Amino acid sequence: MATPDLDRLAARVKAHRLELYPSRLAAARAAGISKDTWQRVEEGESVREATYAKIDKALGWVVGTCVAVMNGREPVLAGADAGGDGSPMGGALSGSAPSAEQLRRAAFEAARAKLPNAPIGAIDEFSEELVEILRRAGSVADGS
Numbered sequence: 001m002a003t004p005d006l007d008r009l010a011a012r013v014k015a016h017r018l019e020l021y022p023s024r025l026a027a028a029r030a031a032g033i034s035k036d037t038w039q040r041v042e043e044g045e046s047v048r049e050a051t052y053a054k055i056d057k058a059l060g061w062v063v064g065t066c067v068a069v070m071n072g073r074e075p076v077l078a079g080a081d082a083g084g085d086g087s088p089m090g091g092a093l094s095g096s097a098p099s100a101e102q103l104r105r106a107a108f109e110a111a112r113a114k115l116p117n118a119p120i121g122a123i124d125e126f127s128e129e130l131v132e133i134l135r136r137a138g139s140v141a142d143g144s
Contacts, residue, residue, distance in 0.1 A: 004070035010044040012069050016059050017042070021116060030112075031058035032119045041066075057120045060112060079105050100131050107131065 017038075021027040028038040031054040040047055041055060052066035059065075062076045069075055107127040111118065 004046075004067075005072065006044040006046060006070060008072075009066055009070045010042050012075055013055060013059065013066070014042045016061075016075065020059065026117050027058055029117055030120060031055050032121055054120060060109070079109060100135065103131050103134060104128065 017024070017027045021030065024038050024042070025035045028035040031038065033051055033054055037047055037051060038055070041051070049067065053063045055061075056063045056065045057078075059075075060078050062078050065075050104127045107130045108123055111123045111126050115123070
């Protein structure tokens with residue numbers, strides 16, 4: 001197994017963070033980690049795998065992307081592989097009711113875009129609650 005390239009990850013995390021957040025503190029708050037922990041990642045130091053998952057979510061990446069980047073792959077945005085038509089919803093809104101997962105992903109991305117400093121956990125809770133409300137209203141495809 002190859003040695004993880006923490007410097008490669010550091011560069012990708014910092015570059016994407018600068019596109020999304022005004023500071024390390026804002027990014028760290030969105031991820032639910034300390035500013036010092038975020039700084040460790042941007043300086044090429046190792047952190048726990050659970051921390052990488054939090055950073056993935058805060059950066060809008062598919063969970064597991066930090067580890068993949070360390071191993072030579074490129075970052076993958078959440079929703080980038082969802083549908084064949086290139087949209088995050090995968091064309092689900094073009095006739096049929098969207099699945100719970102499609103709604104959850106859309107709600108998460110919208111909340112993250114509008115509330116960049118909100119903790120990821122709060123955004124997850126919001127997304128789950130919205131899907132449940134829509135499910136009760138009959139707006140979610142069956143079998144989701």
